[in-house]
Amino acid sequence: MGGFRAADAHVGYSLLEYGVAVLAIYLLMVLIRRSPKNLPPGPTGLPIIGSLHLLGERPHEALAQMAQKYNARLLSLYMGQKLCIVASSAETAMEVLKTQDATFSSRPPLRGFEVIFPKDITFSDITPASRQLRKIFHSQLTSARRIEESEHIRTDEILQMLRSIPSDKVVNIKSCLEVMTANILTRLIISKRFMGRSGGELDTSEKKELKDFIHITEEIGLCLGTPNPRDVIPAFKYIDLNGLDRRFKNLRSHMESFLSKIVAERHHRRRESLGSMDPPSEKDLLDILLDQMDTKANGQDQITGEVVTSIVWEAFAAGMETSVLATEWTMAEILNNPKVLSKAQAELDAVVGRTRTVQESDIPNLKYLKAVVKEAFRLHPVIPLLVPHQSNAACQAFGYDIPAETRLLVNVWAIGRDPAVWSNPLHFDPERFLGDGPHAGTDFSGKGFNLLTFGAGRRMCMGVSLGELLVESSVASLLHCFSWSLPGELDMSEGVGLSVRKAVPLSAIASPRLPPHVYAH
Numbered sequence: 433m434g435g436f437r438a439a440d441a442h443v444g445y446s447l448l449e450y451g452v453a454v455l456a457i458y459l460l461m462v463l464i465r466r467s468p469k470n471l472p473p474g475p476t477g478l479p480i481i482g483s484l485h486l487l488g489e490r491p492h493e494a495l496a497q498m499a500q501k502y503n504a505r506l507l508s509l510y511m512g513q514k515l516c517i518v519a520s521s522a523e524t525a526m527e528v529l530k531t532q533d534a535t536f537s538s539r540p541p542l543r544g545f546e547v548i549f550p551k552d553i554t555f556s557d558i559t560p561a562s563r564q565l566r567k568i569f570h571s572q573l574t575s576a577r578r579i580e581e582s583e584h585i586r587t588d589e590i591l592q593m594l595r596s597i598p599s600d601k602v603v604n605i606k607s608c609l610e611v612m613t614a615n616i617l618t619r620l621i622i623s624k625r626f627m628g629r630s631g632g633e634l635d636t637s638e639k640k641e642l643k644d645f646i647h648i649t650e651e652i653g654l655c656l657g658t659p660n661p662r663d664v665i666p667a668f669k670y671i672d673l674n675g676l677d678r679r680f681k682n683l684r685s686h687m688e689s690f691l692s693k694i695v696a697e698r699h700h701r702r703r704e705s706l707g708s709m710d711p712p713s714e715k716d717l718l719d720i721l722l723d724q725m726d727t728k729a730n731g732q733d734q735i736t737g738e739v740v741t742s743i744v745w746e747a748f749a750a751g752m753e754t755s756v757l758a759t760e761w762t763m764a765e766i767l768n769n770p771k772v773l774s775k776a777q778a779e780l781d782a783v784v785g786r787t788r789t790v791q792e793s794d795i796p797n798l799k800y801l802k803a804v805v806k807e808a809f810r811l812h813p814v815i816p817l818l819v820p821h822q823s824n825a826a827c828q829a830f831g832y833d834i835p836a837e838t839r840l841l842v843n844v845w846a847i848g849r850d851p852a853v854w855s856n857p858l859h860f861d862p863e864r865f866l867g868d869g870p871h872a873g874t875d876f877s878g879k880g881f882n883l884l885t886f887g888a889g890r891r892m893c894m895g896v897s898l899g900e901l902l903v904e905s906s907v908a909s910l911l912h913c914f915s916w917s918l919p920g921e922l923d924m925s926e927g928v929g930l931s932v933r934k935a936v937p938l939s940a941i942a943s944p945r946l947p948p949h950v951y952a953h
């Protein structure tokens with residue numbers, strides 16, 4: 433027995449020694465890998481975690497401060513053991529999103545994206561198979577033709593939202609926008625509406641379904657926005673340290689079960705229509721993806737059910753939270769600036785009048801309103817660091833050596849507040865985009881690299897035109913139809929996380945400003 437214990441102790445001692453030796457080699461490797469290369473300036477960071485502890489609750493703010501501290505428009509730091517560079521000026525953004533766009537057009541492999549969106553568009557590299565999906569996504573959802581054809585859906589849903597707003601009571605504007613945007617996107621993508629065509633009250637099961645839908649899109653944003661240790665520290669690959677992996681899998685299974693009934697019904701309808709003489713109904717994104725699933729692969733990757741779920745949910749997630757948050761911020765800035773509110777309403781009265789609602793054809797004539805939206809997007813880009821990019825080859829930028837597989841963040845939030853570009857940058861001043869203003873020609877195409885709300889280059893947002901239109905039309909309609917007042921002081925602070933949301937959802941009191949018959953049609 434005693435001999436056995438001695439042997440045990442000996443084994444324990446050897447294991448301890450072995451453990452210490454492995455840790456020492458590991459730390460040495462980490463330090464060697466981090467030994468000074470010709471990298472852009474930035475914090476040295478700690479072993480294993482790098483500079484993760486410096487990022488705080490709002491990484492875009494912390495990274496903007498770091499860029500100032502190191503006087504580094506191109507900053508480098510280790511997030512865990514992953515080297516990351518951050519472009520924090522229009523000039524450095526142009527270098528990585530234009531001059532070296534091809535090199536930085538990959539995405540890093542991130543666990544959340546792998547589980548929630550396997551084989552999608554946003555998080556996959558641009559390959560021949562993903563090009564085919566991008567083509568379908570564009571032609572069915574975001575192309576100029578499709579946007580024109582679907583005008584009636586947006587007009588209809590905006591009107592339903594306007595009608596649902598009670599007079600002279602405190603309204604949660606974000607909730608109204610969520611219901612409207614959810615219905616627009618589900619009608620566009622899967623021809624489904626969460627309310628009877630009559631626009632009547634939702635019954636209990638419809639309410640639950642709508643709540644589930646909004647919850648899933650929110651959870652996607654929250655999950656993907658929560659830093660995951662296993663993405664940056666390989667030693668954590670097999671440990672679900674903060675329960676995120678379980679959350680990702682739950683979410684994916686909710687996404688699948690939400691769609692499964694709809695896909696089954698669609699298969700059934702497609703089978704029935706095969707023998708029917710009726711003219712085929714108009715196809716939506718889901719139909720086209722199912723068509724592709726039935727088509728022989730022709731040398732390309734076959735689209736599977738898993739891909740269909742990813743693309744459909746990606747379309748919901750990409751369009752939903754972004755448009756809702758951007759509209760909410762724009763309304764908050766307007767209500768916080770009474771002069772802007774009255775000027776925008778005066779323009780609406782001049783262009784639209786008071787006897788009808790705003791139409792999409794009015795938007796190009798609402799120059800002041802468009803400038804207001806740009807100014808809100810400048811101060812509150814909802815994806816402030818863009819979706820992470822990654823270099824697919826070693827390259828040089830501004831005299832620094834950037835290794836292959838370096839992660840890239842573009843600090844759009846910092847660029848929008850850069851005093852070298854914008855005078856009085858924290859002041860909400862739409863006039864800067866108008867007439868003789870210094871930024872009169874600036875738009876969302878990303879060309880100037882100082883207003884990068886939608887990114888730029890080959891990974892730029894595929895829904896720019898649709899997103900811009902959704903925000904402009906909703907804001908124009910809300911301002912045109914109602915006079916607004918605030919129930920108290922407006923809290924403009926940002927919440928925590930990787931996307932920029934208001935810490936406190938916007939609430940306001942609406943009073944109709946048009947004759948009653950206008951809301952009825």
Ligand code: HEM
Binds near residue numbers: 554555750888893903
């Ligand atoms: C105001 C609304 C919106 C904003 C602010 C916005 C912003 C962005 C940003 C910043 C990116 C990442 C760009 C990058 O990584 O370089 C992105 C990507 C993307 N967005 Fe949007 N977006 C909006 C609306 C939409 C809509 C309505 C859709 C379509 C329904 C959409 C579809 C996409 C897709 C598919 C990508 C991935 C592109 C790629 O990786 O190649 N977005 N968006």
